Amino acid sequence: MNNVTLSEIANLVASKVDISKEETEAFVNQLFEIIFDSLTIDESININNFGTFKLTKVQANVNDGSDKNQEFRSEYNVSFTPDSVLSNLVNKPFAQFEKTLLADGIDLDLPIQTEIEGDFELLEKEDLVINEQQLIITEVKDKSRDNKELDIEKQVQKKSEANSNDNKKLPKWPIILGAAAVIGIFTYLLIDDSSD
């Protein structure tokens, strides 16, 4: 991996803009002096197309490493937030890719990380509330549908029972009479044919 120093950057700037190397070095020194002065009065400093420098509060462990009597002290670190122009420039090779939802059953050999911060979690929480409401509504609908189905089943059972009861109550003499009539007709026809 290549490494360049500020002196080399100053040379490149001097060759690009029509100024001497001494002037460029003076410029760079003043630039960082102003940045440090701003940080000293706890003020962030923004450079267009590059980023923002500011002091951020961090909790530093002041203990000697043992687990007992953990003590933390508030300290400040100089942090740099890159401008969107710089972020987009360095991430250009992967700019066309987006975060995508993985379907069930797709297993990839990649490290798994739990999302714990950012808008993503908030968005999912909101979605979850909606999903819970939808679940409750669906459950209520399912229960009402089950009740209706039970009612219909009960009604069908009652009807079938009623029909079976009706069948039990029907007299058997019309069937016997019908059968006798059919036999009689066949007998008559046979006798009639044999006499001819």
Next chain:
Amino acid sequence: MTHEELLEKLAERLDWEQAKVTDVLESMVTIINEQLVNNVHISIDGVGVFETFKNEERISLDPTTRARYLVPPEVIAVFNPDLILNNRFKKGGDNE
């Protein structure tokens, strides 16, 4: 401090015209950005190192819904402050 205020202050301290300060600062930012795009580290003594860092492709798991997301790789620009710089501002600015 905004970018414009920085330009004014630089012009005042260097006794340069603001147009010249703007040109030099823009050129410097363009050159540094180009170096970072080409994965070159920029070391500044007493200040720190500007470099790029690649976050590899990974699966992100939402703890509440258990949904899995495929997160693409991402290259980010980072600044690692020098120990001298961090010690200088460890106790915060003058306002603290």
